[in-house]
Amino acid sequence: HVAVPLFQVSQAAAELQQYCMQNACKDALLVGVPAGSNPFREPRSCALL
Incomplete structure (x- = not known):
């Protein structure tokens, strides 16, 4: 058995x-x-070609 501390x-x-x-500023x-x-993100391609 593993002793799990209770809180x-x-x-x-x-x-x-x-x-x-x-840590919200890093999320x-x-x-x-x-x-x-x-x-x-998907790489963008030129719409004209």
Whole structure:
């Protein structure tokens, strides 16, 4: 058996909320990704050719 430490839900939720608030500025889903550095964006081609 593995001993898992028990925490109060309110304490765990507060720590999770604090972590999320501290790291929100680094979250690409919240702040977006600059178009030039997005590796998942489809390469654009010229519409005239």
